Amino acid sequence: MIPLWRLSAYYFFYFAFIGAFAPYFTLYLQSLSFAAADIAVLMSLMQVMRIVAPNLWGLIADRAGRRVAIVRVSALASLAGFCGFFATDGFAGIFVAMALMSFFWSAALPLVEGLTFDHLGGSMGRYGRVRLWGSVGFIVAVMVIGYALDAVAERNLLWMTASILVGIVACALVIPDTGRAPPSGDGVGLLSILRRREVQALLAACFLMSAAHGALYVFYSIHLVGAGYGKGFVGWMWTLGVIAEIAVFVAMPQMLKAFSLRAILALSFGCAVVRFLLIGWAVDSLPLLVVAQLMHGATFGAYHAAAIAAVHRWFPGRAQSRGQALYGSLSFGAGGMLGGLVSGYLWDPVGAAWTYTVGSGFALAGLVLILVGMQRSGQGFAEDGGRA
Numbered sequence: 452m453i454p455l456w457r458l459s460a461y462y463f464f465y466f467a468f469i470g471a472f473a474p475y476f477t478l479y480l481q482s483l484s485f486a487a488a489d490i491a492v493l494m495s496l497m498q499v500m501r502i503v504a505p506n507l508w509g510l511i512a513d514r515a516g517r518r519v520a521i522v523r524v525s526a527l528a529s530l531a532g533f534c535g536f537f538a539t540d541g542f543a544g545i546f547v548a549m550a551l552m553s554f555f556w557s558a559a560l561p562l563v564e565g566l567t568f569d570h571l572g573g574s575m576g577r578y579g580r581v582r583l584w585g586s587v588g589f590i591v592a593v594m595v596i597g598y599a600l601d602a603v604a605e606r607n608l609l610w611m612t613a614s615i616l617v618g619i620v621a622c623a624l625v626i627p628d629t630g631r632a633p634p635s636g637d638g639v640g641l642l643s644i645l646r647r648r649e650v651q652a653l654l655a656a657c658f659l660m661s662a663a664h665g666a667l668y669v670f671y672s673i674h675l676v677g678a679g680y681g682k683g684f685v686g687w688m689w690t691l692g693v694i695a696e697i698a699v700f701v702a703m704p705q706m707l708k709a710f711s712l713r714a715i716l717a718l719s720f721g722c723a724v725v726r727f728l729l730i731g732w733a734v735d736s737l738p739l740l741v742v743a744q745l746m747h748g749a750t751f752g753a754y755h756a757a758a759i760a761a762v763h764r765w766f767p768g769r770a771q772s773r774g775q776a777l778y779g780s781l782s783f784g785a786g787g788m789l790g791g792l793v794s795g796y797l798w799d800p801v802g803a804a805w806t807y808t809v810g811s812g813f814a815l816a817g818l819v820l821i822l823v824g825m826q827r828s829g830q831g832f833a834e835d836g837g838r839a
Contacts, residue, residue: 491795501784597686652824665790731807
């Protein structure tokens with residue numbers, strides 16, 4: 452039987468951690484009087500470790516066939532690393548704790564994504580129903596913690612986030628394995644897959660999409676609070692984006708019947724171009740901020756679902772864990788690191804509006820790659836919806 456609830460529970464707590472950490476940890480660092488560049492460096496450690504850890508653990512998982520064991524070890528070790536935040540409030544100490552926590556935390560998701568597809572038989576529609584619980588977890592965390600931080604000091608965020616990590620550990624202990632990854636039926640090696648033009652275009656575009664989101668994930672909460680909005684409102688805005696994401700996950704089976712992955716990706720990148728311009732230049736307009744957050748359904752939900760579907764197809768058998776790890780490393784890792792660092796060093800000198808404009812430029816470059824690099828629709832994109 453498919454362990455739907457055990458997989459869903461893992462996604463719930465995993466993304467609840469993101470809902471607690473990504474929007475609010477920057478506010479905690481700001482309360483410690485760190486400069487914008489220091490905050491960007493610390494938050495970018497998450498992306499740095501997403502470059503290193505998934506590929507290392509993915510390689511081990513593919514060779515040893517012990518994906519669940521690695522997921523469990525990573526959960527326990529990331530909790531241990533996070534406990535370092537309780538011991539220090541200096542830059543060096545937080546840097547070390549962040550590096551340790553991020554190294555192990557970043558190992559898990561690509562392996563769990565591969566496990567989920569294996570359990571579900573690769574059905575995109577069923578994946579969406581499991582993955583939406585991650586979005587629900589994000590909403591619960593971001594809303595509850597947002598209102599809590601209006602009433603208590605930012606340091607209490609550490610206890611709230613640590614309790615979510617305990618939930619991740621509990622869920623990791625009950626996720627079942629599917630056995631060793633089967634060998635690839637056609638014997639295609641990783642290097643052969645990476646030589647394909649459409650694979651290169653997708654991975655490069657994913658790198659740029661994550662770079663485009665750099666300022667959003669590092670400075671969005673600071674941006675809104677600086678414009679005069681309360682922390683509870685910040686939680687609502689993050690929640691609005693994830694509600695749009697959930698709607699996209701629910702509608703994904705119908706979208707795949709009507710459109711190709713290439714078309715869905717192109718729409719997602721186009722929305723990202725507009726979204727970050729709105730966030731940067733229209734922060735005083737509540738209706739435009741709402742529109743921008745609703746676009747999260749496209750810039751993350753539709754984009755991510757289409758991207759991992761392509762990766763799952765193009766990296767079969769024993770290349771599966773490394774394919775998912777490579778996608779995560781190049782996009783959320785390298786791309787997120789670049790976007791976070793660029794936004795950190797631009798934020799004070801040029802301001803929020805121009806920083807988000809740079810993010811829009813990253814998305815535009817990714818859109819060009821999707822349109823130009825994937826013109827040959829016979830390479831695995833047209834069969835999803837029957838269209839190029």
